[in-house]
Amino acid sequence: MYIVQIASECAPVIKAGGLGDVVYGLSRELETRGHCVEIILPKYDCMRYDHIWGLHEAYCDLVVPWYGTDILCDVYCGWVHGRLCFFIEPKSWEMFFNRGCYYGCDDDPMRFAFFSKAAMEFLLRSNKRPDVIHCHDWQTGLIPVMLFEIYKYNGMEFQRVLYTIHNFKHQGIAGTDILEATGLNRPEYYYQYGRLRDNFNPFALNFMQGGITYANHVNTVSPYHAWEAQHTDQGFGLGHTLHTHQYKFSGILNGIDYEVWNPEEDRYIPHHYDIATFEDKALNKKVLRERLMLAHGDKPVVAFIGRLDDQKGVHLVHHAIYYTLSRGGQFVLLGSATEKGINDWFWHEKLHLNDNPDVHLEIGFNEELAHLIYAGSDMIVVPSNFEPCGLTQMIGLRYGTVPIVRGVGGLVNTVFDWDYDGYHEPEERNGFVFFQSDTVALESAMDRAFDIWEKEPALFNQIAQQGMQYDFSWNHPGQDYVALYDYIRHK
Ligand code: ADP
DSSP: OEEEEEOSOBTTTBOSSHHHHHHHHHHHHHHHTTOEEEEEEEOOTTSOGGGEEEEEEEEEEEEEEETTEEEEEEEEEEEETTEEEEEEEEOSTTOTTOSSSSSOOTTHHHHHHHHHHHHHHHHHHTTOOOSEEEEETGGGTHHHHHHHHTGGGGTOTTOEEEEEESOTTOOOEEOTHHHHHHTOOOHHHHSSTTTTBOSSOTTOEEHHHHHHHHSSEEEESSHHHHHHHHHSGGGTTOHHHHHHTGGGEEEOOOOOOTTTSOTTTOTTOSSOOOSTTGGGHHHHHHHHHHHHTOOOSSOOEEEEEEEOSGGGTHHHHHHHHHHHHHTTOEEEEEEEOSSHHHHHHHHHHHHHTTTOTTEEEEESOOHHHHHHHHHHOSEEEEOOSOOSSOSHHHHHHHTTOEEEEESOHHHHHHOOBTTTOSSSOGGGOOBEEEOSSSHHHHHHHHHHHHHHHHHOHHHHHHHHHHHHTSOOSSHHHHHHHHHHHHHHHHO
């Protein structure tokens, strides 16, 4: 099969979170299975150019219709750790992707509507006719709309599209100008609930709603989140739309890239280990402490890695720091915040705790340090408010770092509580789960983990090793995606 991924991220060249990991990891898995995969991305000024091999101009002066006139783009081509990627660079005064950031601009809907339009024009003009176009999140929600309303009539009638939603919270909200810009036009046609009109703001168009409505199939990134999105407030207003399209909506659990996340050969950790040599994990703990200037001693290290965002349950992350200290543990946090209030809050905490030998708060994005933290910690806490899939608990499991998680979304599909899980045998259980989003619930789960760590270290190691046995590679999700591509091609 010939598959084109269209996305706003691809790790490690463009990575703000899990989306980048998924686009890269899935593409690699599909190629391993013999499929042809190409990835179309924006050419941001701030991406990691050092991860692109052989970057060169592939298509010069691509004409992209925009607001009834044209914007010319150059399309570059290069390999990101073996994956063939095309990077679109518009030559226009808006400087859509030369902003020093991936997201967070006031005109983000316009920027990514342009990217979507340019990606479709690139496919059309370069005669690329993939079997499946796989697009991701709100940034590319207009791709299915444009495919079936415009490009289908211009020679792309056989293309099929899968739309994957990684986060329902960000949906891409815009006004009528987006229709004029992209050439969709006809506001009276698109301002209908069954098309692009937002379910709750009658004056707004919703990219994600368009993606759901028009795609041949829609999925989110875990089975449990697929249920939540339809039946709870976690669909962020799209529950009704998902319900309408329930026969083409499903959940496929993400994988993690076992070439990148593998304690047996991770190039960022000094001491490699596996289940048989699990005791060597402690050597990484020692290095982690030295690197972060934490005290040595008989204490568990609890980690948090992730965006410092309301989604991740920042108030509970904050509480976990102090609760860990009160229980005699050590805490390591690696996170970055885009929201000023949260950023200031954690910087304040960092300064406040600066001299404490049992805490290190690293505010920023640091891939290399993340690997050492996964390898050197005993527990990883994931107290999310919502979590479509969550990669950090899966990476934690792979590295024998026991997850303490809130039972939402993909966390439910991956972490099975040591004491209370009713569906898994004791030898299949791998972590600690709590449900309410409050400090009492978090503390009770942390207490259970700490008690075992302190009083039954052999049992704690057993739980960690049980986690390491799980296969969260792209092997199974890869099969599921191939089956889905095949299904939409032939239905
Ligand atoms: P989300 O996609 O919601 O941000 P996920 O758990 O799905 O969260 O994926 C997070 C990914 O980003 C993981 O690979 C994690 O290791 C990485 N990550 C998050 N924050 C940081 C950070 N500050 N530094 C390094 N890696 C990070």
